Amino acid sequence: MAAIYSLYIINKSGGLIFYKDCGTKGRMDTNDSLRVASLWHSMHAISQQLSPVNGCSGIELLQADTFDLHCFQSLPGTKFFVVCEPGTPHMESLLRYVYELYTDYVLKNPFYEIEMPIRCELFDINLTQAVQSDRVALLGR
Amino acid sequence: MAPVGPRSGDAIFSSIDRVNAELFTLTYGAIVRQLLTDLEDVDEVNKQLDQMGYNIGIRLIDEFLAKSGVSRCVDFKETAEMIAKVGFKMFLGVTASVSSWDADGTCCSIILEDNPLVDFVELPDTCQGLYYCNVLSGVIRGALEMVSMKTEVTWTRDALRGDDAYELQVKLLKQVAEEYPYKDDE
């Protein structure tokens, strides 16, 4: 099964609030992940301008020869995106699931300050389980 | 990806984790009591309850969207229906209805047919000015603000204050158009 490289969450104003390396390949240091997040935030915004009709919500999938990038933006504006090997299946479902985990283990945590970097043990634990390849396959049902 | 269609409030409510309403009701009662002790002023308590509701609303909106499959509403009318039919049901297990629309469709009433916040509650003489359920108005205001709608939410009927129902008036003040945020000179 194709591998997931990494998972990002960026807040409404484009700040990286969560980053996770998911495998051994394609790991990034903090600076690089911040750079990717801010690049993507801008690209996503610019892509909305490309639309010939109104109401475009931006790129959902970017495919390149070395990676796929799947992005899900919630209506309030938080972006969740996953970078993976080309052709990795079930990524939309994974992002939806991560969104649900975020509403549970981040937003219901009284010690989480909204829009700030996410440091919630339970979110990490559940996310680590979710990105395991056998779990991801289950999301495809 | 095929959009996940909106689900009915009933379907969502029956599929999610639930708790006994009494735990919720009594916990809310404990919060109101703490505020009355801390702030010693009914108006301040009303404000704080509204603020707490707002704080809940700005977080709860994501859960609503994630679990309901509701996406962008076409207009404020649809939004109000979603709050009443899906929102109240999925969080509080009660249905609400929308009525009293104004001519330009920016102001309506949401009427609660049942209100789990108020079980066991009676306002003592010292708290007659209290909007006991003010948290709810804050929740709606906060949640809508996160999806670009500035609203004003006020109680028009409150059974704890002798009215025959719980009725909230929701007024759309401004719909912030979603567009590329740094268009011109930024």
Place this chain on the structure above:
Amino acid sequence: MIGVGKMKQYSNVLDKPLSKGKQEVSLSAFAFLFSELVQYNQTQVDNIAELERRLEDAGYAVGSRVLELLCNREKGNRRETRLLGILSFVHSTVWKVLFGKVADSLEKGTEHEDEYMISEKELLVNRFISIPKDMGTFNCGAFVAGIVKGVLDNAGFPAVVTAHFVPIEGQQRPRTTILIKFADEVSISTSLYMIYLYLEKLNLSPGLPTSIHAAQVLKREARLSQ
């Protein structure tokens, strides 16, 4: 719309029939409310001990009302007068009503005579909560400890009740233990009661006087040993 907004009116809350307690709200609604309770109280305190105390206070208010409610509804106004009775009432009846299940365990403390522990692998109020590292051993279960204290105090069994994380071997997440330490007077009267039961069981005591005598002896002993 027709028929909307008709709610049965009672001039007085006491006239309203007591609900059967079957209504439900979503766990999320409770979780958001609880989170807000914790956040509000954080703005009112300078340190973690105070935060614990305030959450306990909030829980206490819930506990005392739950006792009222359940005594009315489930026990036909009969009040529990035995210590073990009230403990099992908390561990099973109260837990079931508030948290939808009986608590995982109720044990007697091994180190002290008058300590009991109610443990839960995953306390409902902690379901979505991660404690930041800088808050040390703080546990939002302080609210539940308050509920337990509220029930016990109002049933006539004053106790100090606290919530603690206890690591479980082989598990990522610790469980929460609600530690109940009864005031001395309670433990004495419990001991008395135990002796009374014991005597009665052995059939050594046909009537009360012997056991009262035994109790008095014990009470004196207890005072002397303090």
